[in-house]
Amino acid sequence: MEQRSQWGTRAGFILAAVGSAVGLGNIWRFPYVAYENGGGAFFIPYLFALLTAGIPILIMEFTIGHKYRGSAPLSFFRMKGKGAEWLGWWGIFVSFVISTYYAVIIAWAMKYTIYSFNTAWGDDTGGFLFGSVLNLADTPGEVGGIVPGVLLPLLLVWALAFIILLAGVKRGIELANRIFIPMLVVVFLLVVIRALTLDGAVLGLEAFFKPDLSKLANSQVWVAAYGHIFFSLSIAFAIMITYSSYLPKKSDITNNAFITGFANSGFELLAGIGVFAALGFMATQANTSVAEVASAGVGLAFVVFPKIINEMPGMSGLFGALFFLSLVLAGLTSLISICETYIAGVQDKFNVSRTKSVVFGVGLAAIISLLFATRGGLYFLDVADYFINQFGVAAIGLVEVILIAWVFKKLRVFENHANEISDIRVGMWWKVCLSVVTPIVLGYMMFDLLRINIF
Numbered sequence: 001m002e003q004r005s006q007w008g009t010r011a012g013f014i015l016a017a018v019g020s021a022v023g024l025g026n027i028w029r030f031p032y033v034a035y036e037n038g039g040g041a042f043f044i045p046y047l048f049a050l051l052t053a054g055i056p057i058l059i060m061e062f063t064i065g066h067k068y069r070g071s072a073p074l075s076f077f078r079m080k081g082k083g084a085e086w087l088g089w090w091g092i093f094v095s096f097v098i099s100t101y102y103a104v105i106i107a108w109a110m111k112y113t114i115y116s117f118n119t120a121w122g123d124d125t126g127g128f129l130f131g132s133v134l135n136l137a138d139t140p141g142e143v144g145g146i147v148p149g150v151l152l153p154l155l156l157v158w159a160l161a162f163i164i165l166l167a168g169v170k171r172g173i174e175l176a177n178r179i180f181i182p183m184l185v186v187v188f189l190l191v192v193i194r195a196l197t198l199d200g201a202v203l204g205l206e207a208f209f210k211p212d213l214s215k216l217a218n219s220q221v222w223v224a225a226y227g228h229i230f231f232s233l234s235i236a237f238a239i240m241i242t243y244s245s246y247l248p249k250k251s252d253i254t255n256n257a258f259i260t261g262f263a264n265s266g267f268e269l270l271a272g273i274g275v276f277a278a279l280g281f282m283a284t285q286a287n288t289s290v291a292e293v294a295s296a297g298v299g300l301a302f303v304v305f306p307k308i309i310n311e312m313p314g315m316s317g318l319f320g321a322l323f324f325l326s327l328v329l330a331g332l333t334s335l336i337s338i339c340e341t342y343i344a345g346v347q348d349k350f351n352v353s354r355t356k357s358v359v360f361g362v363g364l365a366a367i368i369s370l371l372f373a374t375r376g377g378l379y380f381l382d383v384a385d386y387f388i389n390q391f392g393v394a395a396i397g398l399v400e401v402i403l404i405a406w407v408f409k410k411l412r413v414f415e416n417h418a419n420e421i422s423d424i425r426v427g428m429w430w431k432v433c434l435s436v437v438t439p440i441v442l443g444y445m446m447f448d449l450l451r452i453n454i455f
């Protein structure tokens with residue numbers, strides 16, 4: 001058996017955890033989720049979810065990985081035998097599915113980085129995305145526009161992930177994050193500063209921050225906040241357990257969890273400011289309201305942003321390229337973390353070398369991802385994303401906290417483990433959040449979803 005890998009430095013681990021958390025979700029998901037759920041008022045449920053579920057679960061998952069030193073299935077097995085191992089595989093399954101379409105979105109962002117320079121999308125940016133770009137993928141390898149179809153960038157994304165993962169935890173994942181994350185921060189800051197200096201930026205910020213307090217009475221807003229925190233922090237996906245299993249024995253878990261949580265939220269806030277400043281500009285140009293130009297999901301990044309870039313004065317191509325490059329960088333570091341969960345899982349379970357596990361895991365994911373790069377691929381992507389986000393995440397989170405807090409009764413043990421090595425002590429608040437607050441909110445969330453979808 002190969003010796004278990006370890007992070008080289010503490011900063012390396014934190015950068016990798018932040019790299020996993022900061023992803024596509026921060027840049028295109030957070031701004032519109034916040035806006036739709038009360039704008040400024042959304043920060044209340046958001047902070048509540050961060051402090052009662054996000055950071056407490058992060059501390060718990062870091063503790064599990066650090067204490068049991070295994071991939072998610074192995075860690076759960078060491079915690080409570082066969083009866084718990086499946087929970088790790090469930091997380092791995094969800095991660096695997098996410099990785100197959102996450103890679104496709106990064107591939108689009110890569111294409112758009114290049115398109116930006118000469119605004120290749122023309123005036124009808126929606127028609128361009130759904131017509132030219134997505135249909136191009138129908139005939140893999142066909143050359144159209146200025147770069148070949150989605151296939152080529154998709155292969156490039158997988159090749160990058162493959163090389164980084166093959167190089168190992170320290171020389172691959174850690175090194176990649178040490179390069180990509182500082183780069184992302186610089187690139188994204190440039191985007192935000194430029195967006196803030198556009199005409200009408202203030203209008204966008206007003207729309208984003210203006211609180212609609214009446215929304216706080218709506219339980220859906222609270223559900224949205226919890227759902228977003230889970231996705232954004234990459235918790236309940238087996239990822240953070242895997243990453244923390246590579247920590248050296250003497251590591252301050254609690255402190256690391258706070259840093260990761262706040263860094264992720266800070267980036268998210270920055271993204272909201274940048275995106276809405278740009279939307280304010282767009283609304284001013286089109287003489288409408290911000291609500292009119294804001295759009296959800298894929299449309300925000302790939303339809304609305306190209307429009308904004310079309311309208312921008314001076315060096316708009318560069319602005320566009322930097323915006324899409326930040327999507328690529330943020331996405332890649334998250335993709336690597338998702339793949340690492342199943343690579344580590346397979347390696348631990350079947351006792352194979354890292355190389356074999358990477359070839360098998362990444363290879364299989366790459367092949368399946370081709371499905372999303374075909375005509376109609378967007379449809380599959382939407383369906384997969386919907387089910388994963390709605391059912392996968394909340395359900396795993398719920399089962400995880402109930403089993404650990406109430407069935408396995410492990411919170412006391414984890415509390416001691418975390419406190420042994422940290423300056424920040426966890427105690428009552430942490431246990432109450434995990435055993436009472438989070439199960440109630442997630443339970444309500446599941447109940448609500450079943451009600452909406454089935455009845």
Ligand code: PHE
Pocket residue numbers: 020021022023024025026098231232233234237239334335337338
């Ligand atoms: N946290 C990442 C984001 O915000 C997404 C992600 C989800 C990463 C699941 C890994 C696993 O985009």
